[in-house]
Structures are given as structure tokens and as C-alpha cells.
Amino acid sequence: MSNARSNILAKLKAQVKDSDYDKLPTEQGFEYPQLNRQQQLAQFITHLDNNHAQVIRLARHEIAAVIAQELQQRNITSLMYGDNSEYTHDIEQTDNSIELSKYDFDFSDNKQRLFDHTPAGITGSRCAIAQTGTIVLWPTKDEPRTLSLVPPLHFVIVDAKTLYRSFDELMVKQQWADKLPTNVVLVSGPSKTADIQQTLAYGAHGPKELIVLLLNT
């Protein structure tokens, strides 16, 4: 058994007793103004705009056409997506000019493929947060983590009906404390950095572009 563990815990335990917990003052959060749905939507979109994400409001049946249009504008002819996912069928309607490939392989054997030969990936999302312009990715077996990370262009489909006021509200309403999956990622724009003379540059290591396909606005 490791000595470090017992030494550290012993030192810490020597300093506090259970009765200390009772003396703790009440914690109070800030009461944010209640925004209606339209205001939350506006807040959500404004944040994403400011963070250089591209937000496209559309109806579900338009998904395939919009994808094709955005890819063609960028001279991109292939797109990777997840099977058995909420929007799989909608994505598969994209016309033949775009080569669709399913992420149905093990990443470890296909790293080069993802890094060098996959210009664009598309995923759905679990929900979104208005207060900070944030999209919650909840990767699954079908929409793996690297699908939204490695390709330089990431399309994410967001249903405006899943918009929550704030992170803390979302966490409570969806009872996250009960069980979290392997990985959850909150995404609020394309990758960026200001590490060189505080000058903002986009496309550091994560996707250079984030295109948000926003449904049900």
C-alpha cells in the first residue's frame, strides 16, 4: 500500500473534525434575470457569433441541402458522420457530390485517416446553454469523441428546443450527478488562442470552423 496516500490523508484529517462541517455559512448564488425563449435564443446566437461560429437557422428537411452548400463553398467533397444517431437519416439525404463516410471503425487503426483525410465531420448534440452560447456534446459509440475534434470543420446540429438558461440549470434538470458518460464536452466556438501577443487567432488545434445547424427556432 502506498505510504503517500496514508501520509497525506493523515496530515489532512488531523486538522479537521466532523463538527467543522456544521459551522459552514450558507452559500447563496446570484439570481439572474429570467429571459423568455426568444431572448435566450438571441443570447445563444449572439455568443456563438461573437466567438466566430457560424450559425445557420434551418428546418430539419433542409439539413442535407445546407450541408452540401457549405461544403461546396469550401471545395470540400467528403463528410464523416455517425451511424444510428438522431440525424443519421437526414445527413444521408445529402447529394452524391459529397462522399459520406460512416465512423464505423476503430480510431486506433485509422488515426491517419481522421487526421489527414477527413476535412469535415458532423455530429448531433445533447442540448445547449443560452447564457454562454454553448453546445453540449455527449459522445457515444456512434458519434465518437474524435469526430467532433479532429476534422478541421465541425458541423453540429442543435435543436433549439433543448436550450437551457445556464449550465447549473441544465445539470440539475438533466440530473447529471446521477451518471456521466465517458466524456462530455461543452463547445462554445471554433478552436482559438490569444497566446501570441494577445492577438486572437482561430483554428489552434481543435476544429478551425464550427458550423451550427440550428433547428426549431
Added chain:
Amino acid sequence: MSVVQVNPADESKYAASARAFRDNVTRDLANDELRSNFRGAMDYLMDKRKSAFNDQDELETLRRQCQLIKQRCLVKLPHLLEQLEAKLTANGIVVHWAETITEANQIIAHLIEAKNGKTVVKGKSMVSEETALNDHLEARGIECLESDMGEYIVQLAKEHPSHIIMPAIHQNKKQVADLFVKNIEGFEHTTDVDALIQQGRNVLRSKFCQADVGVSGVNFAVAETGTLCLVENEGNGRMCTTVPDLHIAITGIEKVVEHLADVPPLLSLLTRSATGQAISTYFNMISHPRQPGEKDGPSEVHLVLLDNGRSQMYADEELRQTLQCIRCGACMNHCPVYTRIGGHAYGTVYPGPIGQIVSPHMLGIEATTNLPTASSLCGACGEVCPVKIPIPKLLLRLREESVKPASQQPQVMKGQGSGRKPLEAFIWSMWATIHKSPFLYRASMWFATRGRWLMPSKIGAWTVARSAPKLASTTLHQRIKQREQAQQSVQGRGK
């Protein structure tokens, strides 16, 4: 678990650089380019933070809330660490404990060698800087590449980070361009920041792909769910924790929070205090290694918990507040000393005000005697600290610990009394004797004012840049006495 060899005499390399504080300061105060870089950067960060906090009510409410959250988590710390360990273990994440920086490095090296790992990509981790992990791994033939843009730049320059959020803040874009030309084959000189970033992206992208191991820090470790949370803008953190098959996270024992619900307010204050952002581009929450059926993610995830002086901070109720820190960097952004001497002058991993209050615990008082005194106690740091650490008060406390007699009980810190100088102690003793006696005080002031022509015009460091103050001809005590006597005699005559 394997047995780890510990060398207790292993002193951090930062102890030597911390001792060199005064020479470092002389060097860096004379560097006009450095000073200009820092002034520009601090102004930028202070403005950013200010814009993000335009509701004072909200700010003060959140600060108080976050202070209490951290204090609660610290009171419960040992139990939360046990709970965190149990949850992580149940989730499949392996937990290791390290008392010293050497232990931590050895644990990590051992894990990497067990998998025949040869290349490591690192997400930004100040704790791994604290242990000097890169040096340790490279000595064992393991390549260790920093992937955060600022860290990458600093690594190329063979330097250390000068700021806990923006590691290369001491350089301007011209210096970065020159650095890239010198170190990256085929790079054509440009100060266009987008081009510089793209260059970094290209170099590092292939490294992410090839690396065997990813090392990261942790911003919040949630005990309730067994979750490691990471804050970042670049995406390199996600890369390091997703692409290689082995992920090793390292953090300090004070980073554990009790509930998932504790995270949102802390996160909100962290990103806004650090860079004025409502939230970072990515907030990454890791609870398991790759599960059956999943197509990517590391199959092995480990967490190393480091003490290195934190249990000493914990043992004193006042000093324990040091552990409330969420590593936002706001204190150094607002510090008039940091702005002028820059981050490297401190010689410590953590610079600025937070560095001045943690380093004496991590490196010992003797190596860091100059740090707690290198402050005018202006209080700008304490005013912006999101978790209300009373930094000036802690600096005073550390000064006290530094000058109290070494043998005085109770002994709270290693190196107590290292800064005590017999002459200084004598002077303050005499000062107290004089100033607590009205008679002695007035007598000494009488002598001082009568003999003021004896006062030297050069008084050490003061008169290098200022004229010496001149003693008055009579003191206020005396003038008031004369004034009262004059008034009384006027009244007397008036009767």
C-alpha cells in the same frame, strides 16, 4: 501497486532560481522590450476582465459564493479525496498519490515505461511544471512535447512559462517569429499571428497523431461523480486526453470539489477572471476510460494527486485560504510588481501574488525569503481574486513566519525564521520600546528634530531615485502644545 523510490533530498530546481530573485529583478527591470510586452499584456487582460464583469452585484455575489464553496470543499478535503478516489476507481480511472515532486515524476515515468511509451504530448499543466516532469522524462529518453501554443513557444525557447494562463506572454510576435525561424525547418519569417498559429498547428497535429501518451492537468476534480474537468480554448487538451491510448492527469490535492453543482459558478468566475470570456471554447469532462463498444478514447486513464507543501498550507487555518486558488491569474494581471518585473524574475513556477503565497510552502521559506516582501501591499490582487483569498494578509503572515525566531512554537512552516536578521529584530525591538512610551517617543522626536541637520542626504535605496525627506523643525506634538498655550494665554488676557 509497485514500490516507488523516493529521494527526500531532491530539491526542486526552482529553489535555486527563487534564491536568485534579486539578480533576476535587476536583469528584467532593465529589459525595455520585456517591460513593454508585459505592460501591454496586463492592460489587455485587465480590460478583458473588466468588460466581463459589468454587474458589480453579480460579481460580488459570485465571489462570496465561490469563496464559500472552496472553503467547504477544503474543510471536507480528506473525505472528498477518499470519495474522489473511490468514484474514479469505480469508473475505471486509476488514482495515485505523491507526497513529493520526485514521487510524482517517478509514478508517471513508471506508467509510461510500463506501456513502452516513447512520446508524450502534454496539455497545459502547471502542476507538471511544478514537478519539472519534462526534465525527468527526457532524462529517461521519453520525448515530451508541449502542445498548448504558449507552452510550445516556451519549450522551443528553452524557457519556462512566465504566466499561469498565457505561458509566452513575455514575448511579442516578432520574438515568436524569430524563434520559429530559428527552430522550425522551412519556416518563412512572418509576424502574421494567424500564420504563426497555423505553423504551430501543423507541427503539433502530427504529434497528436503519433504520441503514445497524453499528459494533462485538471481544473476541477468532482468527487460526487468521479469526473476530471478541463478548461481550454485551443483543443490541445481534448487531443491529449482523447487521442493517445494512455492518458495521465496530474493535479494538486486541493483541486477536488464536492458536487457537480459546485462547478458552474467556479467555472464562470474562472474564465471571466482569467481572460474575460463567459466560458472557454471547450469544457472537457472525463469520467471513464474507453468503454466496451466505444471507438476512441484512451483505454487507460490515471490521476496523480500531488501534495508538495499543500498539506502544510492546509494545517494552518489562515494559510489554508491559499488553497482556495482556482488558478485564474487575475492577481498577477493586476499586480504593479508583476507588471514591471515579469513572470520569470520570481524564479518560481507560479509567479505573481499567488506565487508569492504558495512558493514558500512548496520550496521552503529559506529559498523564497525575498518573495513575501516584494509587494507594496497595494491590495489590487485581493480585490480581484474570484475566491476572495486575502492575499495581502497572507503575505503579511508569511513575513511574520519568516522573521519569527526559528525555535518559536508552534512551528507552522518549514524554514520558519529563515529571514530573521538579528540587527533588524533589534531595531524593531528598540522601535517598539520607544513608540509605546509617550515620554521616550516625544524625547526621541525632540532629538531628531533638533538634530535634523545631521540627517544624511543619501539613505540607501531610497535616495537612488528620490530626494531624502526632511525632518521638521518642531514636531506636530510640539506645535499643538504651543498652539494650545498661545490660545490659553489669549483667553487669559481676555478675562
Added chain:
Amino acid sequence: MSQLNTLHLRDYPVKPTQVYLYGTCLTDSLFPDSGIDAIEFLEQQGIEVIYPQGQSCCGQPAYNSGYTQQAKAVALAQIKHFPLDIPIVIISGSCGGMMRHHYKDLLKDQPGIEQFCDRIFEFTEFLVNSLQITLVDNGPQERVALHTSCAARREMGVHITGRKLLGQLDNVELITHDYESECCGFGGTFSVKHGDISNAIVADKTKNLVKADVVRYVSADWGCMMNINGSLEHQNKALRGEHIASYLLARSAKGANS
């Protein structure tokens, strides 16, 4: 309900007729005129000012150097000279902060210490919040800057009260200098222990004050002014600062505008 930063919220005695004056050791030995000026100004407002001769120093120099026991001994020795339950007006924000806030910690075992500390008022704070003073300006038109010590700002709110007072002077144009809220670099023993860093900070402060193109600057703290004026003199600049008590007295004098 939100929790505001309650630092500056306190009860103020309304227009008391009798106060103590705490001069501070710097005023006593180096700048006694401002002590006299403060007394004269308060007397002009109809207040009787008592100056206990037994006072010496608030203890801050030792406290800031880590010599807590010595600071405590001197701090304790101050208290008994202020027995009446009347306000203690102090002409320094940093000594004010020491006695108003830090004494509660330094002397926490002393019975009655909270009540003593609650009687401490910084000079400008007292004029604005307790006397609710209205100033008459008999002085000439001029541009002036305000430097507030860090302790005065953060512990006593003097950047607000000092500003209010100068704002009441009709012929005074108050100019905000660059980086106004930044430290001047004094910090007591910091200025000699880390003289090079302190010099770098005061060099910027003086540069910014000179750039403001004012005829003088005003401050409630002699610690800062010793530092800033000393630097200005060393640089052969004409600009100097004066204590706000002296300045207000001068501005209120009949025939000041000549």
C-alpha cells in the same frame, strides 16, 4: 438578495461637535503643518479637536515587516489615549486602514477593540459622510490631480470621498491621470527593501502625474507623497503634492483668490 461588497457601509455619527485627531508618525516628524491645517479646518466647521499628546504611531511599520508582537505592543499603547467615546479622525488612509481594520485582527483578544476601531474615520471620509460638508471655494482656477493611497482606496474608500470633496470646489478642475488607481510604489519598507522595483513603479506614477498637466496633485497620505514628491524632486520636476487637509484649508481661506 445579493451580497454587495460591504467594505464601505458603516454608520456615521452625524455632525459631532468634538473629535480626537490622530496625526500619524510621519506627519508628526516630517509634515506637521498638515496636522495643524487639519485641526484648523475642523475647528472652522465648529468642531473641538482634541490631540492626545500620548499618541505616537499606529504600529503599521512593524506590522508590515512581520514583527507582529512589536506592532501589537505599540498599537495597544495608542488606545488608552483616546478614552472618550468620540470619533477619532485620522489624516492618513493607510494608518486609518491599520487602525480601523487590522487592529481587529492584531488586537482581537483586547476587550472593546471593535468599538475602538468603529470610532476611526479617515479625514475625507469624515468630512463627506459625517459632517456632510459643503465647501466654498475661494481659490483661483486651477487643474489638480488626486492620488489616493492603495490602503485609503481599498480599506477606507477615500478615492470616492476625496473625489467628492474636490468636486465641490467650483474653481478646481479635477484631472484624472493615467493609471490613476495603480500603486505609487511606496509600500513602507518595500520602497527600501525592494528599492529597484519601487523605483520602477514611482517612475511611472510621476510620469503619469506630470503628463496630466496639473499645477499640483493632492493626496490624503503622506507616505505616498513622500515617495512621489521625492521622486519628482529628484527628476527636477516642478510638480508637487500637498495634503488634502492643507489644500481645503487654503481654498476656503477668505482672500485665497489673489
